[in-house]
Amino acid sequence: xxxxxxxxxxxxxxxxxxxxxxxxxxxxxxxxxxxxxxxxxxxxxxxxxxxxxxxxxxxxxxxxxxxxxxxxxxxxxxxxxxxxxxxxxxxxxxxxxxxxxxxxxxxxxxxxxxxx
Numbered sequence: 001x002x003x004x005x006x007x008x009x010x011x012x013x014x015x016x017x018x019x020x021x022x023x024x025x026x027x028x029x030x031x032x033x034x035x036x037x038x039x040x041x042x043x044x045x046x047x048x049x050x051x052x053x054x055x056x057x058x059x060x061x062x063x064x065x066x067x068x069x070x071x072x073x074x075x076x077x078x079x080x081x082x083x084x085x086x087x088x089x090x091x092x093x094x095x096x097x098x099x100x101x102x103x104x105x106x107x108x109x110x111x112x113x114x115x116x
Contacts, residue, residue, distance in 0.1 A: 025058035028103035
C-alpha cells in the first residue's frame with residue numbers, strides 16, 4: 001500500500017512539474033505532445049460564426065500564427081470577455097496538439113487561461 005501511495009505522489013509531482021514548463025509561442029512546435037504553459041501576447045481573438053469555436057492566436061494572425069488556444073462552443077461560457085485579450089500577455093496551459101501543422105491547446109477549464 002505504501003508503495004502505491006509513493007508511486008501516486010511521484011506521478012502527481014511529475015505531472016505538476018511538467019505543467020509548469022513555460023515556453024514562448026514561437027517554441028510551441030517543439031513541444032507538441034507535451035503539457036506546457038505557452039506565454040505570449042495575444043495577436044487576435046476570432047470566433048467562427050457557424051461553429052462557435054473561438055481561436056486565441058499568439059505570434060501572428062491566422063494562418064501564420066505561432067500558436068492557438070481553442071475554445072469550443074460548449075465551453076465558451078466559461079471564458080467571458082475572451083475578446084478583450086487581444087494585445088494582452090497571457091498564459092495558456094494544456095497539452096499541445098498539432099492541427100494542420102500548427103500547435104494548439106484546447107481550453108475547457110478557465111484555470112488554463114491566465115492574464116498577466
